[in-house]
Amino acid sequence: MGKVNYAAIDIGSNAVRLLIKSIDREAVQEKKIKKVMMLRVPLRLGFDVFSIGELSEKKADKLRRLMKAFRQLMKIYDVDDYRACATSAMRDARNGRTIIKKIEKDTGIRIEIIDGQEEARMIYNNHIECMEDRLGNYMYVDVGGGSTEINLLTNGELVWSVSYNIGTVRMLSNAVKEGTWQQMEEELMKVTEGVAAINIIGSGGNINKLFRLADKKDKKLQRLPVSSLQTVYDVLKPLTPEERVEAFSLKQDRADVIVPAAEIFLKIAEVVHAEYIYVPVIGLSDGIIDNLYAKSLEKEMKAE
Structure with missing residues (x-):
């Protein structure tokens, strides 16, 4: 074949x-x-x-x-x-x-x-295969328009996975329920208690764009220091979406959602004390295809 x-x-x-x-x-x-x-x-x-x-x-x-x-x-x-x-x-x-x-x-x-759990699983499964260094503790965070999927990975193994109804479009629509932020914060603190040196793997179009906008970053490792993300956020936040389009050549549909996305990543980084965000160019679409391919191989093996 x-x-x-x-x-x-x-x-x-x-x-x-x-x-x-x-x-x-x-x-x-x-x-x-x-x-x-x-x-x-x-x-x-x-x-x-x-x-x-x-x-x-x-x-x-x-x-x-x-x-x-x-x-x-x-x-x-x-x-x-x-x-x-x-x-x-x-x-x-x-x-x-x-x-x-x-x-x-x-x-x-x-x-x-x-559901959010399957979405999260498809995304991180795809990324795990692409990771050269599977050792260490990572919080895999995929920020979407309607929800944020978070997974705790230790040495390449999934330890904890959850989906929160906090997303960029949901935030811009003022539709995040009161208490959801607090729930996320409390659960993250609980699950990471005693877990050393956690960094974030970021997924979604916004973190890729934020990575490109940042001055201080490690291009070779696709790694964005949280302090650099904070700097980019501080520049973008006071501007209107139109001003962001003009100043940074952003697409109209990126210019509004990019700020709430940065807020979600910064909040999670603060709670888990992350220094870096790794930014692989992988999303749900890649995960879907990976999944289709894996299933076809499985079928063939069963047929044999």
Whole structure:
């Protein structure tokens, strides 16, 4: 069996992504997986959901049209298998399941609403395989538009995993429930008590952008000192989203969410006393494809 093309559709609270990767089963390890295309569309579903509790007709229609387009792109790129996952916004939307049924009927694309724990597992599983140094204690933090997934990893093993309804779009919509921050802080303090030298592995588009904006960082290790993140945050915070677009060439849909994302990372870093945030360029889409590939290998082994 030669090349297999896999696609991942990640329906997030801020953006919707289509990632297509080609896996050459006969190639040597490092050339095995190639990114064929990545498309990110800022549908910003969370702004509807976290303010009115459901997706508006307009947003639902845009999502349906986008899935039609993704369907065509997957045909053009000869995709063998795909998985479409929706996260926090669709989990919270009153009409989420109805919309998903309609989309499947209209486009043939089956969307699964996954919970925070599965989302977290898919992301950190993918990253663990990419980590050269698995020793030590890491807090794996994925900040999304609707939720933040946190996992404690010790020497590459998952010790603790939790999802909190604290996300960038949710914060901008003033929809984070009172007490959720305190709950996160208390649980983090409890789980890290007596755990030495914890650093953070950061995931999500915002931390990648914050890393690029920081002056002091270790590019070779993809490592951002928490003090540098604080400096970037202090510069961005007083500016309006329009001023951030102008000064730092940010996309409009990044300029507003980047500040609450920095706040979430800084809060977690403060609680767990982290000095650094490692910033690998890996997200849920990569995790979905990794998962599809692993399942196909499993099937083959069973067939043998």
